[in-house]
Amino acid sequence: MLDFTNIRAIDFHTHAEEPCGCHDDDGYDDLQSSMAQYFGAPWNHPPTIPQTATHYRAQNIAAVIFPVDAERETGYRRYCNEEVAELAAEHSDVLIPFASIDPHKGKLGAREARRLVEEFGVQGFKFHPTMQGFFPNDRLAYPLYEAIAETGKPALFHTGQTGVGSGMRGGNGMRLKYSNPMYIDDVAVDFPDMPIILAHPSFPWQEEALSVATHKPNVWIDLSGWSPKYFPEILVRYANTLLKDRMLFGSDWPMIAPEKWLDAFEKAGFRDDVRPRILKDNALKLLGAAP
Template sequence: MIDLQSIRAIDFHTHAEEPCGCHSDDGYDDLQTRMAEYFGAPWKHPPTIEDTAAHFRKQNVAAVIFPVDSERETGYRRYKNEEVAEISAQHSDILIPFASIDPAKGKTGAREARRLVEEYGVQGFKFHPTLQGFYPNDRMAYPLYEAIAETGKPALFHTGQTGVGAGMRGGNSMRLKYSNPIYLDDVAVDFPDMPIIMAHPSFPWQEEALAIATHKPNVWIDLSGWSPKYFPPILVRYANSILKHRMLFGSDWPMITPERWLNDFEQLDIKPEVRPLILKENAAKLLGLS
């Protein structure tokens, strides 16, 4: 179990990579390499879950970790949720497993979600509309949302443009429109008791994201995918005030390391009383750890 008193922060956004560290048969390696170049990531091969646990343990930072199920849309093979959860359980002092299910799987996906929570201790679910090729308010996703809402676990949605597919031919066939946060407003209305996290500063739709979070009490924002030094002033202003209890630290590991994010966050004009909320307390409350 995670010792909240001993860790300095909870990173709400880290990616699980398969042990082989490569997907040479389906193009995933090329995507990762281009993203690493975009972010200036400090590794040659993506770190495994074990590597991730060791790195975060050294940094004294707990981490929410997840795969992304985008097989249908991209052809990138799926990293099994069960395996991610099993390896994470071996590092339960530092890792918090989330799962990912393509919403197009409908009732089959809903059954999987319930099973993953009951049998594997999964603590939440990750969606990536750009990679998975769907609008979050598409009714085909609702059977899966219903199952997640029944479990009481949070749903984390990628929003905005954060570098996935950037610079690749045709943006690697990824359509940014799916990750406009405005579509999550419908989800927040239709599932008012399901915690929803909008991942990343939602460039170029930051004000839409802030409007939703201020209007819907079941919506949070994780600040991953960008160095804090690039945060727009309006995001910092809301984080310091009316949304201080619903902002979450996230790095977007392995593209951004937690130490890089945290170092840049130190330079950000955030009130002293707000810093612990963003770095740990809000996440601990949302995850039921406190």
């Protein structure tokens, strides 16, 4: 089991990947190669869940880990939520399982969400509006949100531009418009007790994200996907003040290694009293593990 007292940080944003060769039939490896080039990642195929656990164990960091269910929109087969949860359970000293369900699945997806929490110990849910092809405030997603809200688990939404499909012909069909964080404001209104996380600095909608988070007390921001040395000044200012209790460390592993992110974080303009909150304390509260 995870000993929160001894780990030095909680990475709230890591991706689960299947072993090499599982996607030869649908072009997923080509997508990953393009993303690795975009981020400057140093691997030929992304690390598996056990490899991820080994890396995080060596760094003494816990990690929220999830797949992305975008098979309907992209054609890429999803990584089974049950398998991700089972592998995370084998490495429960460092891994915290989240699941991903395409909201187009409606009531079927809602049943899956409840079952994953009850039977597999899933601790939250990941959405990627650009990959899944939906506006977060589309009512088609509400049956799934209702189920998640019943469980009390958080919902994490990709926001802003994405490295997925970047540089590929037509962006590999990915439409950036779906990931404007302002659409999630409606979700925060309609599900005021469901914790919501806006993932990444939300370029080019950073001020919209900060507006939603400051106005809605159930909205958090994770700082993944960018090196802190590139963070806009306004994001750092809000992290140091109004949103110091709702900012979360996230790397976007395996595209960005946590130790690389943390090294840049140490040199960025965050206040000393705020750093522990971002690295660990805020995540403990969100996960219901705060002492």
